[in-house]
Amino acid sequence: MYVKYRQLGSYDLFAVRKIDSLLIDTCSSPDGWVLRPLGEQKPLAWFETYERVKGALNSLCAAMAEGRTFFDLSECETNMVADQ
Numbered sequence: 001m002y003v004k005y006r007q008l009g010s011y012d013l014f015a016v017r018k019i020d021s022l023l024i025d026t027c028s029s030p031d032g033w034v035l036r037p038l039g040e041q042k043p044l045a046w047f048e049t050y051e052r053v054k055g056a057l058n059s060l061c062a063a064m065a066e067g068r069t070f071f072d073l074s075e076c077e078t079n080m081v082a083d084q
Contacts, residue, residue, distance in 0.1 A: 001064055005044040006074040014074060019044075022060070024053050035073070045077040052076075 007013040021038040027046060033053040034043030047053035056076035063071045 001060070001068070002070045003044065003060070004070070004072045004074055006077060016070075022057060024050075024057060045073050047077065 002016055002018050004014055004016050007015055019037055022035050022044070023038050025034050025036055025043070026032070027034045027043065031048065033047045033050055035045045035047075035053060035057060036043040045053075045056065047056065056073065059076060060071050060073065
């Protein structure tokens with residue numbers, strides 16, 4: 001499946017890439033969760049709570065089950081505040 005995601009650290013830049021697997025992981029901050037491809041360290045999306053990251057992954061899986069080939073992961077992501 002192809003996913004659109006926000007490039008972390010750049011709030012105006014989006015990318016699309018093909019993914020084969022995603023996993024939920026904790027991020028470096030104590031209060032955060034990420035979705036990242038299996039075997040990679042760089043996350044594709046960041047979320048404040050486990051419930052939000054789990055919901056995003058469930059939405060992606062539902063889209064795959066419907067036979068869709070594209071999913072906008074950036075729409076599910078927790079809104080991030082730009083660095084000052």
